[in-house]
Amino acid sequence: MGAHVIVWQDCWYEPHKSNRLLHICLPDWYYDSNERLPVMYFFDGHNLFFDEHATYGRSWRLERFLARWEKPMIVVGMECSHKGNERLSEYNPYDRRLFGRHAEGLGEETMQWVIRDVKPAIDQQFRTWGHREATGIAGSSMGGLMSLYGVICHNETFGKAAALSGGIRFSRRDLLRDLTTATVSSDTRVFISWGEREAGRLYSHDGEPGDPAWDSAEARATHIIGDRLCERGAAVMTHYQPGGRHREADWERQLPRLMDFLWLDRSW
Secondary structure, eight states: OOOEEEEEEEEEEGGGTEEEEEEEEEETTGGGOOOOBOEEEEESGGGSSOGGGSTTSOOOOHHHHHHHSSSOOEEEEEOOOOSTTHHHHHTOSSOEEETTEEEOOOHHHHHHHIIIIIHHHHHHHSOBOOSGGGEEEEEETHHHHHHHHHHHHTTTTOSEEEEESOOGGGTHHHHHHHHHHOOOOTTOEEEEEEEGGGSOOBOEETTEEOOTTTSBHHHHHHHHHHHHHHHTTOEEEEEEETTOOSSHHHHHHTHHHHHHHHHHOOOO
C-alpha cells in the first residue's frame, strides 16, 4: 500500500491534568484523497512506530506492517504518562494491588477520555468512519487488559479489540463480572493472546506436563474469557505464542494474524 505519514498532537488528559501525545498514522495518499477510513486506537502509542521512541528501544514497527498490508486505515497511538506510577493507574480498570502496592483504578476514566475526547477529535479532524464496526482498540500488557475491558464495557463504541499479553488471569473475576451485565453485539471481534514465557504456572496431569496452550494459568483464564465472549455471540481468536515473551518484538510478530482476523475476517 506504500508508506505512511505520522503526525503528532496533544490531547488533554483530565484525571492527571496533563497532555497525552497522540501518534496518528495516515496513508501517504491521505491528503490527496476523499476516502473515509476506519480507525484503530492503540494504547502505549510511543511504542508503536519508531524504535527511538519506544520505552525499551524496540517498537512494534507498525508503520512497516501497514505499508504492506492490504486494508487502508488510520491508526491512533495514545501515549501514556511517563511520570512515576501514573501509567499503572491510567491503564488499570480495577482497584487492586500491583507490584506489591495498591493501584487506583483509573481505567474507566481513561476509557471515557478515549471515547469523549480522543475519538471525537480524530473524527472531526480526519476523514473517518466513526461507527463502532469501523472502530477498534488494541494494546499490550496493561494496554491489552484495557482493550479487552473497553470492548466488553463500551461495546457501543468499539466493535473490535486486540488484547496482547494482558495478564488476564489477574483480572479474570472482574472481567467475568462485567461480562454478565455487558451488552456485546454479535458482530464484535476480539483477539486475545499470550506468550509461553509469560503465562504463569503450567499445570500437570497425572504427573505429566500439561499443554502450555491450555494448561497454564494465563491460558485457562484466557480461554474462559474467550468462551464467555463467544457465548454472547462475539467472534474470538485466542492465540498462544510458543516461546513468546512480554516484549514488543513478539507483539510485532502477531500483527498479521490479529489484523487479518479483526479487519478481514481471515483466520490463520
